[in-house]
Amino acid sequence: MTSATLRLPTPLRAFCGGQDEVTLEGATVGELLRALEREHPDLRGRILDENGEVRRFVNVFVDGANARGNGGLDADVRDGSQLTIVPAVAGGSGRSR
Amino acid sequence: MSTSRERLDALRAALGEVEPRQAAGDPDGVVLDVREPDETSQGSPTGALRVPKSFLELRVEEALPDRSRPVYVLCAGGVRSLFATEALRALGYERAVSVAGGFSRWKADGLAFEVPRALDAAGRVRYGRQVILPEVGEEGQLALGRSRAVLVGAGGLGSPAAYYLAAAGVGELVIVDDDVVDRSNLHRQILHTDARVGRPKVESAKQTLEALNPDVRVDARRVRLVPENVEEVFAGADVVLDGTDNFQTRYLVNDACVNLGIANVHGAIFRFEGQVSVFHPARERGVAPCYRCLYPEPPPPELAPSCAEAGVLGVLPGVIGCLQGIEAIKLLLGIGEPLIGRMLHYDALRQRFQELTFGADPKCTHCAPDAPVRPYQTLAESCGA
Numbered sequence: 001m002t003s004a005t006l007r008l009p010t011p012l013r014a015f016c017g018g019q020d021e022v023t024l025e026g027a028t029v030g031e032l033l034r035a036l037e038r039e040h041p042d043l044r045g046r047i048l049d050e051n052g053e054v055r056r057f058v059n060v061f062v063d064g065a066n067a068r069g070n071g072g073l074d075a076d077v078r079d080g081s082q083l084t085i086v087p088a089v090a091g092g093s094g095r096s097r
Numbered sequence: 098m099s100t101s102r103e104r105l106d107a108l109r110a111a112l113g114e115v116e117p118r119q120a121a122g123d124p125d126g127v128v129l130d131v132r133e134p135d136e137t138s139q140g141s142p143t144g145a146l147r148v149p150k151s152f153l154e155l156r157v158e159e160a161l162p163d164r165s166r167p168v169y170v171l172c173a174g175g176v177r178s179l180f181a182t183e184a185l186r187a188l189g190y191e192r193a194v195s196v197a198g199g200f201s202r203w204k205a206d207g208l209a210f211e212v213p214r215a216l217d218a219a220g221r222v223r224y225g226r227q228v229i230l231p232e233v234g235e236e237g238q239l240a241l242g243r244s245r246a247v248l249v250g251a252g253g254l255g256s257p258a259a260y261y262l263a264a265a266g267v268g269e270l271v272i273v274d275d276d277v278v279d280r281s282n283l284h285r286q287i288l289h290t291d292a293r294v295g296r297p298k299v300e301s302a303k304q305t306l307e308a309l310n311p312d313v314r315v316d317a318r319r320v321r322l323v324p325e326n327v328e329e330v331f332a333g334a335d336v337v338l339d340g341t342d343n344f345q346t347r348y349l350v351n352d353a354c355v356n357l358g359i360a361n362v363h364g365a366i367f368r369f370e371g372q373v374s375v376f377h378p379a380r381e382r383g384v385a386p387c388y389r390c391l392y393p394e395p396p397p398p399e400l401a402p403s404c405a406e407a408g409v410l411g412v413l414p415g416v417i418g419c420l421q422g423i424e425a426i427k428l429l430l431g432i433g434e435p436l437i438g439r440m441l442h443y444d445a446l447r448q449r450f451q452e453l454t455f456g457a458d459p460k461c462t463h464c465a466p467d468a469p470v471r472p473y474q475t476l477a478e479s480c481g482a
Binding site for chain 1: 254341342343344347365366367368369370372391392393394395396400401440442444446447451452453454455456458
């Protein structure tokens with residue numbers, strides 16, 4: 001079985017017990033993200049939308065390369081690969097206006 | 098032991114000399130003016146290479162990689178050039194020859210000369226340590242001095258970036274921010290001071306930066322960037338640094354940079370994490386991505402990190418803002434590999450940088466080669482990070 005490490009961005013760590021990395025089993029980006037949601041149900045809707053697609057303000061990088069445009073959710077993942085989840089962040093440090 | 102007169106005569110006999118007209122008339126040759134900068138700044142043969150004699154051995158290989166070219170060595174009167182020619186021959190420039198009578202004769206013979214753009218004495222001192230970098234040099238320094246950078250935000254990211262751009266001698270900094278200094282800003286927004294709490298950030302920034310480097314002109318714009326003013330604020334910019342704190346402004350910065358063909362040096366932070374990238378589709382349409390290629394849409398307010406979750410380690414924007422400063426200076430100088438199609442992701446807690454790559458979205462609504470120019474939108478205000 002293929003397993004990969006998922007690096008979680010700070011804004012999502014609160015929804016998975018504060019962990020910044022988790023290792024899960026899955027052979028594609030989609031399988032891994034769905035496994036992540038199963039393991040941490042509070043993450044539901046924050047990476048994948050209601051249609052199961054990656055949200056448009058989130059990018060998933062497989063070993064440093066963006067999965068969007070490179071197979072997306074169907075992109076194959078090698079055993080020991082690293083997925084980095086990076087959402088858009090606005091700025092900033094709290095309201096300054 | 099010979100007198101200097103005898104030594105000169107011997108050199109002249111051994112190395113030979115040419116008349117200025119012969120040097121000027123050789124299309125394959127190069128005139129190497131070895132006088133000091135305060136001399137060449139008064140005038141120097143048109144198109145000449147200028148390497149002061151005091152740095153000749155150190156710099157000539159960089160300036161003149163081809164040792165087989167005829168080199169016409171010129172000084173003020175034809176004396177220093179003889180010694181310089183001797184040094185060049187020793188370095189393997191076999192066709193180096195001294196120009197008789199130097200620049201005085203050159204001018205008297207009515208040959209072409211120019212007054213090169215040059216750093217003044219104070220500039221040579223101030224920027225000396227970066228001018229000696231071959232990648233910068235005097236030309237690069239002068240180019241920085243002619244450059245205009247727009248900084249959107251005079252906060253945590255804009256502070257270090259503006260500091261270093263000003264220190265580096267970027268000629269004009271346009272700083273856009275409508276906010277005033279709050280005491281809670283000061284743990285990260287190092288342009289400002291406790292005594293300036295309550296004052297407009299752009300005025301505080303101007304005061305700090307002009308004190309650091311009086312060469313720099315700071316255009317303080319106390320406005321919020323909006324669709325109506327963005328093109329006017331960005332007009333004539335060579336680079337834009339996005340150090341803002343909200344998605345509304347980030348998409349506006351992106352869209353205006355795409356429309357105007359300006360490089361957008363992006364930095365964003367959240368708590369202990371930072372992102373840096375350069376968005377510049379105009380560099381190679383369909384290859385170099387824009388912010389929308391990476392993030393086609395901002396998160397809806399309910400999915401953006403809440404304000405209560407925000408907060409940041411003060412030094413984090415220091416790291417990210419400095420990286421933006423480096424990218425901006427590289428772009429202005431045209432050196433190195435810009436962070437285009439790449440994001441540098443920084444995790445301060447793990448003390449780890451990761452390079453992430455991404456391409457242009459062929460269906461990008463704003464920067465795809467066939468995308469129409471779109472009017473600027475106003476996004477709904479979201480809390481952001």
